[in-house]
Amino acid sequence: MNARLLFAVLAVMALLLRGTPLSGQPSLRNLTGTVQDRHHEPLNGAVVEIENENTKGVTSYITDRSGRYSFKRIQGEVDYRVWFTYRGQRSGVRELSQFDDHQNATINLVVKSH
Numbered sequence: 001m002n003a004r005l006l007f008a009v010l011a012v013m014a015l016l017l018r019g020t021p022l023s024g025q026p027s028l029r030n031l032t033g034t035v036q037d038r039h040h041e042p043l044n045g046a047v048v049e050i051e052n053e054n055t056k057g058v059t060s061y062i063t064d065r066s067g068r069y070s071f072k073r074i075q076g077e078v079d080y081r082v083w084f085t086y087r088g089q090r091s092g093v094r095e096l097s098q099f100d101d102h103q104n105a106t107i108n109l110v111v112k113s114h
Contacts, residue, residue: 027076031096033107034067035084040110042067046086048109050096053079084109 035046048061048069061069063084074080080096091109 028073029076029102030104031071031074031080031082031107032104033069033082033109035063035069035086035091035109035111036067037111043084043086043111046084046109048082048084050074051081053081082107082109086111 031050033048035043035048037043042063042065044063044065044067046063046067046069048063049058050061050071051058052075059071061071063069069084077098079098081093082096083093084091089111091111094107094109096105096107
């Protein structure tokens with residue numbers, strides 16, 4: 001095989017494998033953020049929910065005093081929907097795309113009314 005053809009084949013293989021984890025394991029990532037009221041004060045005790053768009057499974061997290069939440073080791077090749085509920089108010093839904101390649105994604109959520 002000549003050197004140019006070998007180089008071309010290797011270049012194509014590198015492009016195809018670029019997004020594939022070498023270990024054969026699915027990629028994992030983290031999602032963190034804060035929940036705030038419309039005055040940008042943190043909301044302690046808000047229930048943040050994340051829905052896996054493939055399975056429709058929902059996982060919840062209750063925010064701490066600083067309004068922070070954290071979902072660790074979620075699947076990287078999945079789209080997610082994220083929202084929170086606090087004292088009967090539900091936020092709008094935000095999306096976390098599988099094409100967002102950040103290992104540590106951040107989505108901050110804010111109450112829009114009251």
